[in-house]
Amino acid sequence: MRGMTVIDEDTTERRLTIGEAAEATGLSIDTLRYYEKAGLVLRAPDRSSSGQRRYGEADLRWIGTLVMLRRTGMPIRDMRRFVDLYGVDGSEPERLRILQEHREHVLQQLAEVQTHLTAIDRKIEYYEDTVMTK
Amino acid sequence: MRGMTVIDEDTTERRLTIGEAAEATGLSIDTLRYYEKAGLVLRAPDRSSSGQRRYGEADLRWIGTLVMLRRTGMPIRDMRRFVDLYGVDGSEPERLRILQEHREHVLQQLAEVQTHLTAIDRKIEYYEDTVMTK
DNA sequence: CAACACCCTGGAGCGCACTCCAGCGCAAGC
DNA sequence: GCTTGCGCTGGAGTGCGCTCCAGGGTGTTG
Known part of the structure; x- marks a missing residue:
């Protein structure tokens, strides 16, 4: 069992503010917003009732993918093409x-x-x- | 003897135009001039009587060093600091x-x-x- | 309830490393 | 000797990837 990720430990998923997400991903707050604007995210993070971003597990995992592509030198433009294919069936x-x-x-x-x-x-x-x- | 570099095969060293130097170093003509302007060269290349740059062995070897630093991600600014130390005794x-x-x-x-x-x-x-x- | 920390947006600004341009001179080949 | 190509300069322009800012809202803590 050791090393296994326990899913749904809480019934309500921990949702991070943009500051916490920045901390968690190693990106800056501005960069997170920039990536969102640039169309690099699969789905925009949910918002709180007052309009603040709340990042869930899936959001963070995808941003991890972005970081991995970016830090290996993929230009934003190409990352975007890659992301866009997620909307295309059979791509x-x-x-x-x-x-x-x-x-x-x-x-x-x-x-x-x-x-x-x-x-x-x-x-x-x-x-x-x-x-x-x- | 095989593999040894023969020095002074010709008594007059082969001196390359900027176009040839670009070809030889993999940099663009513009980048060569830019590096010179930016103070990255140890000594500016000689000029022909009409004022055109002529690159000698030593010039090309140094540019090779620049390429090696640059292509491993050293910023121009830092390369400059490094170059400047060549003018300082005991550095x-x-x-x-x-x-x-x-x-x-x-x-x-x-x-x-x-x-x-x-x-x-x-x-x-x-x-x-x-x-x-x- | 005041102070302070955090978040929002649209858009401007920045640093880097080139890259391009106008307008000119020289030179080598046909 | 003229055309074609390469080279020169100073300076402007470009693309990238953020980063910062003004002006405003929200929310928690003493």
């Missing part, structure tokens, strides 16, 4: 294709950065030598 | 420190991207399953 193959292409892209970037990193390592070695022997 | 320890810090930073980024990449892989797996079994 799963295309969503898959986008993810696969993005994956390849990320791998290429990683490889390039790693190459440059070894060059940096060589330069560091060089400095370690000159600094030490001076 | 080797600080240059070393900057490179080491940058290295740590890059490693952290790599780790984060790799984490998100496995999340992407899981999502891809999920789609592969649903797409296949549909």
Whole structure:
């Protein structure tokens, strides 16, 4: 049982304010609103009676997906295309294709950065030598 | 002898136009001029009698260093600080420190991207399953 | 009930890293 | 010798991804 997520521990789901959601996702409040405006969310979060956003589990999970795409370098524009497909029936193959292409892209970037990193390592070695022997 | 670089094969060094240098470094012509203006080059390239830039070996090697820093995510501002230290005697320890810090930073980024990449892989797996079994 | 923290909106502003442009000069090939 | 292409400059423009702001509402705490 350990490690399993207990669902519906409370009958009422914990709903976070935008500030709490920012805390939880690592995005800023402004960025959360910006992503919403930019059409990156599947469904806008519910609002309290006074019009304040309340983020539920599903909202946070989706924002997690956004963060994962964004932090691997996907431009907002492309994220948007991806999101939009969630409104299209049978678009799963295309969503898959986008993810696969993005994956390849990320791998290429990683490889390039790693190459440059070894060059940096060589330069560091060089400095370690000159600094030490001076 | 194989693999060794022959130096001074020609007595006159091959000096590239900005277009050729762009080709060689993977930067655009505009970016080369921009880097120069931004104070990222150790020494401005020589000019032809008519005032055109001519890039030599040393210029290209330094630009290679710039590319390696830039493509690993170092901001122009920080690159500039690094470059400026080349004019300061005894600044080797600080240059070393900057490179080491940058290295740590890059490693952290790599780790984060790799984490998100496995999340992407899981999502891809999920789609592969649903797409296949549909 | 006052003070303070938090939230709302539309829209402006910002920093970054280029990228493009006008208007010009030089030069190499046909 | 003229056309075509590359190069020059200073400066404006661009796209991106936020970030900030004014002006206002809400809500909780002492």
